[in-house]
Amino acid sequence: MIDLDAYAGQNWTIVPVSRPTRLRPPVITAGPHHVPGDVAEVDLTPAAELDVPYPSNQLWQLTLTGVVFCDVQGTSQSAWRYETVSFTPHFTPALEWAASWMGARSGGRNWLFELEQWAPHVTTATNFNRNVANNSGHGVDAWRPAPFRTETDAFGVQRQQLFAGVHADVVVRDTDAIIHRLAYHVTLVGRLTLHDVPPIT
Structure with a gap:
């Protein structure tokens, strides 16, 4: 795994997502397909000592785009080099903007993003091959969210699908071929969650 942390841009x-009215499904009282009916939305009431308006049920669509420096170079003229790279775009300002727009205060805590839906995309942006290209090649074979984080938020609720970045499988071939930059477009739908800042040890 190669961690990428330098960005060209x-x-x-981030925009709010409206919820359509959900139709109540038919209630089946017996059999293997028992459906108990619609489940009410759960709204969290902030603890009095936190004094923080908390928009727990509002969904947001967060879109992250940019270019990240990769610099993975080939090692052979006859075989592919396979690497998985990991990067986490800086999305905190988007969450702070959304919270501020609603009048929610963090109280010195951190905003994170709990996902319901995700659609990342990663591709090569800049490639280079010095001198003669001997069976040269480059590409991105696959991409996906990094494994989600699980943390308990400031209200004691365990959040299990916190966004933690993107993984991409890159390939390059030829000893003087290099993938300089990757371009990404990540669409996420989820909720803002508020977390205490971990103590410095």
């Missing part, structure tokens, strides 16, 4: 947008 980063962009974000």
